Amino acid sequence: MASPLGEWVLRANIMQCEDAVLGRIHFLESGELVYLTTAGDLLGRGIGQWIEGIEGIKGSGSVAFQLDIFQYEATSKKHVQTEPHRFRGFGKLPEGKAAWVGEWQYLVFQQPPRVVGRFHACRSTPTLAMPMLSQKPLEELPSKMKTAMTSKLEKLSETFPMMQPSWVPHHLPGKIQDVHYVRNFLEPKQVEEFERIIEKTCDWERMNTRDTQEFGSSGQCPCGRSLIKAALPAWQSTMVDALCTLGAFHPVLFPPNSVRLNAYKPGQGIHPHLDGPVYFPRAAIVSLGSHCIFDLYPRTGDDEKQGFTWDRDKEVPAAPEMPPGTKPQLSLLLEPGSLLILSGDAFTHHRHGIKASEEDEITPQVKNAKDIGLSIGDSLRRGRRVSLTIRHLLPRCNCSPVF
Numbered sequence: 001m002a003s004p005l006g007e008w009v010l011r012a013n014i015m016q017c018e019d020a021v022l023g024r025i026h027f028l029e030s031g032e033l034v035y036l037t038t039a040g041d042l043l044g045r046g047i048g049q050w051i052e053g054i055e056g057i058k059g060s061g062s063v064a065f066q067l068d069i070f071q072y073e074a075t076s077k078k079h080v081q082t083e084p085h086r087f088r089g090f091g092k093l094p095e096g097k098a099a100w101v102g103e104w105q106y107l108v109f110q111q112p113p114r115v116v117g118r119f120h121a122c123r124s125t126p127t128l129a130m131p132m133l134s135q136k137p138l139e140e141l142p143s144k145m146k147t148a149m150t151s152k153l154e155k156l157s158e159t160f161p162m163m164q165p166s167w168v169p170h171h172l173p174g175k176i177q178d179v180h181y182v183r184n185f186l187e188p189k190q191v192e193e194f195e196r197i198i199e200k201t202c203d204w205e206r207m208n209t210r211d212t213q214e215f216g217s218s219g220q221c222p223c224g225r226s227l228i229k230a231a232l233p234a235w236q237s238t239m240v241d242a243l244c245t246l247g248a249f250h251p252v253l254f255p256p257n258s259v260r261l262n263a264y265k266p267g268q269g270i271h272p273h274l275d276g277p278v279y280f281p282r283a284a285i286v287s288l289g290s291h292c293i294f295d296l297y298p299r300t301g302d303d304e305k306q307g308f309t310w311d312r313d314k315e316v317p318a319a320p321e322m323p324p325g326t327k328p329q330l331s332l333l334l335e336p337g338s339l340l341i342l343s344g345d346a347f348t349h350h351r352h353g354i355k356a357s358e359e360d361e362i363t364p365q366v367k368n369a370k371d372i373g374l375s376i377g378d379s380l381r382r383g384r385r386v387s388l389t390i391r392h393l394l395p396r397c398n399c400s401p402v403f
């Protein structure tokens with residue numbers, strides 16, 4: 001019996017784009033699939049499931065697989081895709097060493113699958129020969145088999161993170177998309193424990209606006225385009241793992257590799273900024289110590305001009321000034337032990353910042369004040385606040401093994 005187990009080289013087109021997907025794909029005995037992009041300047045990976053033809057239905061020897069692929073151009077200065085792309089392949093396994101050719105579908109969230117071309121796969125060799133593109137008519141799978149396999153794959157697929165029901169109550173409705181706030185993400189005891197570890201172990205870089213320390217990377221890799229991965233301290237990786245398990249980050253991405261600690265004295269803050277395309281567009285911010293008011297600003301439309309440079313005066317990533325007098329569009333009171341997640345729109349288009357004040361006043365813009373039992377006009381004195389910003393710093397080359 002032919003079996004897909006083991007490694008193949010896969011290439012698949014999306015409409016006219018011939019090598020939209022090109023890489024090594026591994027069929028595991030567990031029914032899982034792993035894909036690694038090997039196409040020129042593209043970096044990325046994918047995960048998924050595969051199934052064999054269902055017994056008793058015409059069309060045995062068929063295999064169907066589903067892949068969620070996340071990939072981006074290494075040198076691109078634009079934001080990467082915010083969700084992986086989902087594909088499905090259906091095809092009868094070849095005899096011997098012949099190429100495996102089948103139907104290739106693209107699945108847009110909540111839309112019926114669209115056939116966008118074919119996949120071609122051949123057994124992986126040390127020289128990574130590319131599968132030849134065949135123009136021969138495809139041997140279609142019997143429709144009953146395709147329907148049965150489709151419904152089996154659907155049952156196996158997991159919903160994308162943040163769309164799982166457990167996240168819904170934490171979503172903040174409003175004009176700024178993709179903001180989630182979780183009160184008491186950490187228990188007070190855990191907050192204290194983390195504060196204690198930070199006081200004992202942190203080696204802060206003192207800045208005017210705050211103290212800071214970055215974890216997860218060390219020097220530059222040999223080609224100079226990426227940073228070398230460094231292990232996170234155990235207490236941070238526990239937190240990162242918990243966030244991954246809860247679905248705060250998509251499993252197709254490598255686990256978040258960057259943790260930035262910021263410490264603010266009363267009267268300090270962070271200038272409104274965008275974190276920028278050096279990261280995957282998602283940041284999880286865990287707060288310890290004092291509360292603060294965190295502001296999100298209206299889109300300025302010039303976020304494309306945001307690059308990779310650092311503004312030494314403002315001590316944030318460089319960006320054009322906002323029009324004078326721009327007021328926050330949304331403010332949130334961040335409590336100790338809380339988790340804030342900014343993704344998609346909120347991450348890429350809306351600057352965020354914390355005013356340099358010693359006292360915070362509750363204004364009508366503070367969206368979650370009522371949930372916390374505060375009223376408009378109340379004021380709160382700030383103490384020292386420490387935050388952890390957890391993100392994916394994206395590799396920009398293939399020489400550092402950050403994936």
Ligand SMILES: O=C(O)CCC(=O)C(=O)O
Pocket residue numbers: 260262270275285294352387389
């Ligand atoms: O301290 C915070 O809550 C925000 C930190 C931040 O925006 C950043 O590090 O980019």
Ligand SMILES: [Fe+2]
Pocket residue numbers: 273274275352
């Ligand atoms: Fe930020």
